[in-house]
Amino acid sequence: MSSPSVNPLREGIANRLAPEPCTLVIFGATGDLTHRKLIPALYNLAAEGALPPSVSIIGFARRDKTSEQFRTELEEAARKFSRTPLDEELWKSFASSVHYHRSPFDDAEGYRTLAAEMDRLDKERGTAGNRLYYLAVAPDQFPVILDHLKASGLNRAAEGSWARVIVEKPFGKDLKTARALNGLVSEVFEERDTYRIDHYLGKETAQNIMVMRFANSIFESLWDSGHVAHVQITAAEPLGVEGRAGYYDTSGAMRDMVQNHLLQLLTLTAMEPPTSLGADAVRDEKVKVLRSLRPLRGDDVFRHVVRAQYAPGLINGQPVPGYREADGVPEDSVTETYVALQVNIDNWRWAGVPFFIRTAKRMPKGGTEIAVTFKSVPRVLFNRTGEGLDENVLVIRIQPDEGVSLRMSAKLPGSSLRIEPVKMDFHYGTSFGKATPEAYERLLLDAMAGDATLFARRDEVEEAWAFVDGIEEAWKTRKDDLALYEAGSWGPAEAAELAARHGVTWRRL
Amino acid sequence: MSFVPGIAVPIGGIEKELGRLWEESGDDKTRASLINLAVYNEKEGSLQMNSAIVQGIAGEHAMRAILIEADPEAAGSSASAWINMHCYPRGSKGGAVCSEQISFRLGGLAARSLQSVVFSHLDSDLPLALWWQADFRSPVEGKLWRWVDRLLFDSKHWKDPVAQFAIVSAIEGLPEARTVLCDLNWARCLPVRQALAGLFDSPFALPEIRRIRSLEITHAPGFRTTALLLVGWLADRLGWKLDSSNSFRDPSGATVTLTLTESVGASIARLHVVSEGASFEVRRDPDSDQYVTSASGTAIPSSGRMVRAPREETREILLAELARGGRHPLYSKAIRAIEALWV
16 A cells, blocks of 8 residues: 555644654754744744654754753753743653754864764654754854755755755845845755744734735725825834844844834735735735835935934933943944834835834834824815824734724714724733744744745845845935934934824824 | 522623623723633533633633523523623733623523523624533524534533434534534544644654554543544544444555553543554553653654643633634544444
């Protein structure tokens, strides 16, 4: 009798593609990402039985330590960062599949012994020759690791198996470096085997944007320039640069947040309905949005974009220093910690609708949201003066307090006619008491299952960089446009003026 | 003293009294509701039991709960109602999230007129999950069941499974009905199905799935139907045809023997599958919170893992079922694959 190609017992167990057995190699295994995110996510998946039992994990890093020491460190991290309490027995069971492989990233011998180790695990655990490489390292380490994976043949899978790579952001620091990085990756892995992680896409609410738009008839029929006045996408945080000054000062808010997370949210908000839920069908539509973004170059940049940096101020009543006073930040830094953009999407659906994007550090309050403001009702009946009625606003809260709210007008009870805005509010946390899985859990499972829908494709990344590069180039020509804002304020006056030119005020979160 | 499930209210004034309850409860409470969960039981004392269950799940699955304790055989017609709320702190934000509960004690004609007495108190536009904790009666009354989006029941309690399954199948097949059958017994065995399925993910193990020769299940007293659902699931998925009360024929014509053993412990304490080249086991030790899965043999490398096992409480199973949603297309197939074993 012929052997089945898929496990018939998997049908009906979960409404998703099943993850396949594999060896997951984490480069940068002693780093923060591994400890805070990857291992807690993998532990929870294993504990819930979502991870195939034969999955093996190899931590690849330079520091000298044994597998036992590595597991002990990971256990401490998982105890601290796991979303569920650590269970000793479940941890032991999970940890038995975790191994440490010490090697410099540039040592060919380290890759040869890695290959031998993976072959051994294939035989011992039945991982089928499937390999998933996770580059949890700084981008300057990508070339050496990718080169060695290629040179050692680890990028090629045996017949019937696969070899995939997960690349953490930043995917380059401009279009040129992104293309170079993508070129490098594509010399080693096929695009279909390349998974560029943007953890925002793994968040429940980000996934819910498509569900809300395409599983509800009431929204999509209003989702165009005929009904939408403007859209605001905001990601704010009260934190400062904290310990990331070295990276952040060379990046800034535009590269750190806008190029990836916020443009991803923009594409999900503005995209056309995909032909299917397949990875490429969805990503095709997202890329079209990026291609429709009206480029911002030269003087246009200073009309449409405001950059600013936080000065000393108060957060939660406590004085905090300005950005330039943070450890590791040059005294004359012009790196933006705040950026506000007004962009246009030149396509049939969105012609004439301004999109506002804003991200900042040291805001009074943290939060990420998409706010779609609908056009006012005609100036008849209840809106004769044009001043009395608030517009309808649909807000999709990505984090925290994930949910959706809709503002509408209602008559105040009483014999006189007074109309006030009221809010219909849906909170995930209120209706669903259970904690949602971490974004990394979903994304790791997807990579093991070969589902790239929630990962950025090469052309998406490059189109986003092409847009951002125009702005960065203009910024290089001037420095006097950098505004300052007090920490704990809602940003500089220049940003308010930018919105005001379109008759818009920035939302308070 | 008999249990009082809240504030006694006149049936005609339930919505008004609920409104008053909210007004008096303070501004820090938020009403939330994802579904209407109606629970029907014909045993005295069920309101207390079900009130405790609703209290246990409302924190994770906000709802309007409608509890019914019915005595349809009583003379005349009687109806009493109570209202209350189950509130849970809303994380670090302060305040509380509350689910409403309406409880009915019905006798005689009122108990036989559920759709008019009870279903007029549904939270409109939210799905109705009806948890039927009594025997289903024939013939099927279309007026009642057409309202139901999800029909919950527990085949573990069925005394005549063949007849009961025929009735729920008839409910599912009612014209214009969109009822999803949700057997809590099927939900109960999901973690075991998931654990066993995981053992065959390995490409070494997968070929063995066509070479299974024996299946042994150890179940707790009272959980034979749970074990049979597992058997039915495997038989359907692997194309086995029932040959006798303790054997199947697989598609190649080979015999697969079946052994069910009753022993005190977890509902499903052990599921052991032996193929021509390997042995696969899912085990749950007494009082353990984990399943231990293992595979070994000449044809495959040894492997094993521990996975979290849910507590075997009605609350956990109900929550799992409510959170899962969707249809259960394999359930009816599993039942049909082992219908002859039900008796």
